Amino acid sequence: MRNLTIPPTPIAFPPPLPIPVPDTPTHNRLPPTQPFSSLNGYYLESAFVDAAKELKGKFVAVKPQVFLDKYLPEHPGMPLVTYESFKKASVQRPESEMYGPLIDALKPFLKTGWSMINTSTKPDPDSGFFDGHKIKPDITVYSDRKPSNDNPCRACDMETFLELKVDVQSDGFHLDKSDPLNISFEKDGGDSRDTRGQLVTYLNAMQASQFRTHGFGVLILGNKCRLLRHTRSGIEVTTRFAYTSPKNSYLQTFFWRLSHARSALRGIDETFEAQPNVDFEIQHLLKVYGKPIWKVPVGDSSFYVSKPFTRSHHYPVGRGTRCFVAVDSRTLQKCVLKDVWRVVGYHREGEVYTRLHEHSVENIPNVLAEGDVQAGESGSCGVFDSDWTIPTDSTIRQHRHYRLVLGVVGEPITEFRSTWELTKCMLDAIKAHRDASLNAKVEHRDVSPGNILIVRSQDGIATGNLIDWELSKYCEEQGNRVYERTGTVQFMAARLFSRQPTARTFGDDLESFMLVFLWLAALYAPNKMDQDSRGEMLSVYDTPNQLMRENFILAGIVTPLRVQLHSTSFSKILMKLMQEYSARYAKSADQELPPDIIKKQAMLETHGWMIDSMREALKDEDWKAAKDGGQRQDFTLPVVEKTRKRKSAFTEYDQVFAARKNQRGENPAQVDNDSDGAGSDV
Known part of the structure; x- marks a missing residue:
């Protein structure tokens, strides 16, 4: 008789391991910064350290001229540069003594009405987008617009x-000065890392x-300077130059051109047109x-929107998704507008929806409008010509500004009014996934709570919708794509954290549904x-550790039993699903599994068993009548480090996935930066 090993529920939770090499490259983003993280920043280091990690491999170099x-057109009438004033500012010590003289020296190169302010001790209370850090640049530059x-x-306003x-x-x-393609552009050392993080x-x-669409920044280093341009792909950094040297006037020219450039060239998205007088009906x-x-x-078409209800755009790079409740300016239909920097090389999400509807996939929204936004530089990023130096460790991706309007305004799946309704909406989403997979031949590849909506009819009947198909892949497409490993890290199948490249299957998305279901039960269902x-x-959800996650699934019915759900019917369906799923990671001492386990593993790659099980459970009329709606439950995290910061939790149904970056090993040889001449480096 074969020895089949199914480990018990894990008790100890080891620290997270680096994610191994996946089938596609990964972001550097850490799980605790994600909307569905339970750790909520518990493992986070300082904001500057985290920001530098987030942008690892996202910097490229270019000469200042x-x-x-490339980015700022010439403007006539620039004043002559008095270099003595800049030399005087550059030698002031301590650093705070540089601010005033430098502001005075640069003021002549600003358009009338523009201003520079010393904000080094005055943080912006509304700017805690990254790890809650409130920014206070040494000097902030404003245009002549009215202050907010x-x-x-x-x-x-910056x-x-x-x-x-x-x-x-x-x-x-x-x-x-050496061949930059043979080095990592990012300098080692705590101070250097923190400088990058601060800028980010x-x-x-x-x-x-x-x-x-983009933004500019300036780094002053004594008598040297770098100019920066930030997009959704990363940050372009100029080679270092001496702004006190008569050999060049790059810094002064930058401010003269920037302050005289039209708003679109400065990075303002002019397609968002402020509406001071809007009808009361809107x-x-x-x-x-x-x-x-x-x-x-x-x-x-055109649509009215207010502030976005999602927060994925709070991250420095990536798709920067903003979702808005919107109103069609012609029909006054209420809808959802999604503004995103899509990944070039993936299908437009509107195109995917068209394919899904052509194959009669149910439980997905209708598309009212879609399309790329601007043409030219402001509408895309991440493409550079030969004048730009891209380091060998670069993870720069090309993005394109894109918008999609969906004809539904739903509720997050966490707003379920009963556990029966939750199960029914989960079933609807799984059926949409089945039809997409089998009929339209589309793999979703990003199942998470944020991608399942509750859509209610006028009489209150709830239907689950599966949304966010922008990372999907057509089944006929072979090979890896250019972007990061697909999936929201908390709900990715355990096998995808393997140290070996692993091809994704339909079963991985189905495992994600199971993980979402259990997560909702533990965190929102009465228990x-x-x-x-x-x-x-x-905390297991936030740990990219294959073994821990496998053991979590292998525990089978023990896991939902630990939740101690109030609803017996809800507990039964969860236990049935988890009991079946425990076979997916079953192991045998002699490496050969029994035929019944092999058969069950094949079954887990299909939708039918899951759909049939949930349909049968939903026949329970007493359960249907129960009023056990969702409410977020309190929890206490395992203590990691008392000195680490915590971050407030949030959820959103437009979820941008992220995962830890692949461990790269030793850095390539790097150029010594200890010596620095008095003149310009360019």
Whole structure:
């Protein structure tokens, strides 16, 4: 008789391991910063450290003259540069003594009405987008627009900023005198890492609080300088130059051109048109009274929107998804508008929906409008010509600005009114996945709570909708794609964390449905689980550890039993599903599984058994009549480090996945940056 091993529920939770090499490259984003993370930042280090990690491999180098000519057009009448004033500013010590003289030296190169303010001690209270860090650049630059509030530092109004360091040793980047393709552009060392992270938090706060296609920044290092341009793909950084040298006037030219450039060239997304006078009916439909409303074009249509209800755009790079409740300007139909920087190389989400509807896939939204936004530089990012130096460790991806309008305004799956309704909506989403997989030949590849909507009819009947198909893949397509490993890390199948490249199957998405179901049961369904046990269980979701996740599935019925659900019927269906799923990771001592386990593993790659089990359970009329709606439960996390920061939790149904970056090993040889001449480096 074969020895079949099914380990018990894991008790100890080891620290997270680096995610191994996947079938596609990964982001550097850490699970605790995700909307469905239970850790909520518990493992997070300081904001600057985290920001530098997030942007690992996302920097490219370019010479300052090329940078200026590419992005900021010449403007006549620039004043002559008095270099003595800049030399005087550059030698002031301590650093705070540099601010005033540098501001005075740069003021002549700003358009009338523009201003520079010392904000080094005045953080913006509304700018805590990254790890809750409130930014306070040394010098903040504003245009002549009316201030949004009275704060000296206002990320929502910022045109650019200057971050000052007294020493070039704090530079976040290497010199570029050797072949840069053979080095990592990012300099090692704590100060250098923190400088990069600091710059990232500033640029991120600008793009998170404004409608922007890109943003600019300035790094001062004693008498040296770098210019920066941030997009959804990463950050372009100029080679270092001496702004005090008569050999060049790059810094002065930058401010002259920037302040005289039209708003689109400065990075403002002009397609969001502010509407100062909007009919009351539109305000009522948006449930926004006396607050900002914008008109946004999508294809040949236009829509009114207010602030986005999602937060995925709070991250420095990636798709930057913003979702808005919207109103069609012609029909006044209420809908959802999705503004995103899609990954070039993936299908447009509207195209995917067309294919799904052509194959009669049910339980998905209708598309009202879709299309790419701007043409030219402002509508795409991540493509560089030969004048740009892309390091060998680059993970830069190409993105394209895109919008999609869906004809439903649903509720998050966490808003279920009963566990019967939750099960029914989960079943609807699984049926949509089945039809997409088998009929339309489309793999979803990103099942999470954020991608399952509850859509209610006028009489209150709930239907589950499966949304967010932008990372999907057509079954006939072979090979890996250009973007990160697909999936929301908390709900990815355990086998996808293998140290070996692993081809995705339909069964992986079905495992994700199971993980979502169990997560909702533990965190939202009425249950008697104590806070410590709930926190311990939820922490598994935030751990990219294949063995731990396999053991979690292998525990079978033990896992839902630990939740101690109030509803016996709900508990029964969860136990049945988990009992079946425990076979997926069953192991045998002699490496040969019994035929019944092999048969069951094949069954788990199909939808039928899951759909039939849930349909049968939903026949329970007493369960259907129960009023056991969802409410977020309290939990206590396992203690990791007392010094680590915590971050508030949030959920959103438009979810951007992320995962830990692949462990790269030793860095390539790097250029020594200890010596620095008095002149320019270019």
